[in-house]
Amino acid sequence: MKSKKLGLNTICAHVGEVPDEQFKGAISPIYLSSSYQFIDVDVKRYPRYFNTPNQDYLSKKIAALEHTETAMIFGSGMAAISHMFLAFLKSGDHIVVQNSQYGGTTNFIREEFPKLNIEFTFTNGCKLEDFETAIQSNTKLIHIESPSNPLLTITDIKAVANLGKLNNIVTSIDNTFASPVNQNPIDFGIDLVMHSATKYFGGHSDICAGAVAGPEVLMDKIWNVSKNYGGSLSDFTVWMLERSMKTMGLRVKAQTKNAAKMAKWLDKQPFVKQVYYPGLKTHPDYKLAKSQMKGFGAMLSFELIDNIDSNQFMKQLKLIKASMSLAGIESTILSPAQTSHALLTPEQRKDIGVTDGLIRFSVGIEAVKDLKNDIIQSIATIKN
Numbered sequence: 001m002k003s004k005k006l007g008l009n010t011i012c013a014h015v016g017e018v019p020d021e022q023f024k025g026a027i028s029p030i031y032l033s034s035s036y037q038f039i040d041v042d043v044k045r046y047p048r049y050f051n052t053p054n055q056d057y058l059s060k061k062i063a064a065l066e067h068t069e070t071a072m073i074f075g076s077g078m079a080a081i082s083h084m085f086l087a088f089l090k091s092g093d094h095i096v097v098q099n100s101q102y103g104g105t106t107n108f109i110r111e112e113f114p115k116l117n118i119e120f121t122f123t124n125g126c127k128l129e130d131f132e133t134a135i136q137s138n139t140k141l142i143h144i145e146s147p148s149n150p151l152l153t154i155t156d157i158k159a160v161a162n163l164g165k166l167n168n169i170v171t172s173i174d175n176t177f178a179s180p181v182n183q184n185p186i187d188f189g190i191d192l193v194m195h196s197a198t199k200y201f202g203g204h205s206d207i208c209a210g211a212v213a214g215p216e217v218l219m220d221k222i223w224n225v226s227k228n229y230g231g232s233l234s235d236f237t238v239w240m241l242e243r244s245m246k247t248m249g250l251r252v253k254a255q256t257k258n259a260a261k262m263a264k265w266l267d268k269q270p271f272v273k274q275v276y277y278p279g280l281k282t283h284p285d286y287k288l289a290k291s292q293m294k295g296f297g298a299m300l301s302f303e304l305i306d307n308i309d310s311n312q313f314m315k316q317l318k319l320i321k322a323s324m325s326l327a328g329i330e331s332t333i334l335s336p337a338q339t340s341h342a343l344l345t346p347e348q349r350k351d352i353g354v355t356d357g358l359i360r361f362s363v364g365i366e367a368v369k370d371l372k373n374d375i376i377q378s379i380a381t382i383k384n
């Protein structure tokens, strides 16, 4: 099947199915062998080689969704990021990283790279100049995140990709927040796309996984390193992930529609100081987001006015769960300062605009009126 010509939901539903030659079942069988024949075979299969039948086939779906040649599935989003980084960086090399991004990625770099003698520069912002000025003669990788966690900043993907090409530097993006449903960075020239598959790929808050997709020449380098570190995913979970991804197009589109409505509504409420959502015309990079995203995504952040305690607000919600992580079909809400960015120092948080009152909202598939009513009742309860 030439996946490039297929529609999004067809790719989600069908590309990378493991054919059931024996019984002709409608879904992929699950192969749990950790031991495969090595004589007279084209591929020597082993779970940690990322090439069991279930791993191999699901990778095709991910590659097709990201408009690229191949992909690898990891045990977590952080395994995907760390293996990708370590494939292109060795002692004495340098990486340029966007300042506003997932807290775990920042922690990985700050805590591990000094031990490995890998140099790093966090940019001052997300503009092209911020990346240009951070490049050194030993820079080997530029890593961006757009939209970013948790403030939904937008980075010009094409501009950064061109900057990389001009300087012979590999470029990578964390595409978790958008998902391939809303953004395909490879189309704008980025070399590698990674995902926390724990989020929209899984979509039901019951899977922890990660993925990297890209051209074979670069993915081979990642494979060479990853087989040594051993961050592969169990075939049970790979199979679960395939099941989840069949509905990713449907889910994420419904969630994106809901998020746009919630962002517009929140923006008009007297108890809200500010809304961060790239689909709002007031977002500083609305036009850029529109030029590189198919949809604006289902994540948004907002700040309540000063006299409302955000913890009280989250506690009084009845439908929207105050819970870690994001991207499930159920709406969840959290404080980045207390969770994803808790390990950063207060100073580091202030630098990237993560205030104590900031609330990150992962919009689910519920009826929008129910989400609005839940927020209204919470505000009313804490005001009394």
Ligand SMILES: *Cc1c(COP(=O)(O)O)cnc(C)c1O
Binding pocket: 076, 077, 078, 079, 102, 104, 149, 174, 176, 177, 195, 196, 197, 198, 199, 208, 209, 210
């Ligand atoms: C959650 C997340 C990660 C890390 O993924 P895990 O699956 O938790 O390891 C990386 N980047 C972004 C943007 C995330 O939201």
